[in-house]
Amino acid sequence: EPEVTQTPSHQVTQMGQEVILRCVPISNHLYFYWYRQILGQKVEFLVSFYNNEISEKSEIFDDQFSVERPDGSNFTLKIRSTKLEDSAMYFCASRGLVTNEQFFGPGTRLTVL
Amino acid sequence: EDQVTQSPEALRLQEGESSSLNCSYTVSGLRGLFWYRQDPGKGPEFLFTLYSAGEEKEKERLKATLTKKESFLHITAPKPEDSATYLCAVQLYNNNDMRFGAGTRLTVKP
Numbered sequence: 162e163p164e165v166t167q168t169p170s171h172q173v174t175q176m177g178q179e180v181i182l183r184c185v186p187i188s189n190h191l192y193f194y195w196y197r198q199i200l201g202q203k204v205e206f207l208v209s210f211y212n213n214e215i216s217e218k219s220e221i222f223d224d225q226f227s228v229e230r231p232d233g234s235n236f237t238l239k240i241r242s243t244k245l246e247d248s249a250m251y252f253c254a255s256r257g258l259v260t261n262e263q264f265f266g267p268g269t270r271l272t273v274l
Numbered sequence: 275e276d277q278v279t280q281s282p283e284a285l286r287l288q289e290g291e292s293s294s295l296n297c298s299y300t301v302s303g304l305r306g307l308f309w310y311r312q313d314p315g316k317g318p319e320f321l322f323t324l325y326s327a328g329e330e331k332e333k334e335r336l337k338a339t340l341t342k343k344e345s346f347l348h349i350t351a352p353k354p355e356d357s358a359t360y361l362c363a364v365q366l367y368n369n370n371d372m373r374f375g376a377g378t379r380l381t382v383k384p
Binding site: 165192194202203204205206209211216217219250252260261262263264265266267268270 | 305306308310315316317318319320323361363365369370371372373374375376377
């Protein structure tokens with residue numbers, strides 16, 4: 162069964178460093194998303210991406226964040242200068258054209274020291 | 275303000291003891307309501323989508339229902355492997371994202 166994959170599973174970085182989180186969405190999906198979940202809190206929407214551009218973003222997704230689909234399979238989230246409060250699980254999700262169901266990857270645990 | 279509230283926060287059941295989880299929402303223009311299961315340290319796993327009041331969906335021991343103000347996830351004769359956090363999320367007509375509730379942490383004891 163097709164699934165969303167994410168790498169790395171765990172990333173540890175120093176405050177102020179740049180990180181890139183990688184996702185491979187389900188191959189025939191056209192909508193891509195990033196969410197985050199701070200430990201013990203709700204899953205929060207960050208950004209949606211369709212047709213090679215951002216379609217929506219939340220207040221969390223400020224100038225420190227960017228997304229890219231560098232090739233036909235990967236979808237990345239970059240945080241330019243990480244802060245302690247960026248520590249969280251980051252989930253990538255994708256969906257197809259016909260249905261609204263979003264399928265999530267296993268997540269990347271980002272720890273900022 | 276659009277809100278999604280899940281109750282209870284935590285629920286402990288004995289194996290075989292049926293119960294329901296609640297998701298109430300106050301949103302402007304509901305496109306769909308989604309139920310996910312999340313195991314510790316894992317991503318949400320899709321369970322159901324409901325689009326209109328009166329709709330019901332079933333999968334094994336789970337049944338999801340929807341009214342104009344809330345959704346219920348009914349668990350019939352649960353087993354320990356049903357232990358997880360169950361998340362409710364809403365999608366609105368005017369945007370593409372999903373807004374999640376805080377979840378109900380279900381523990382089923384053998």
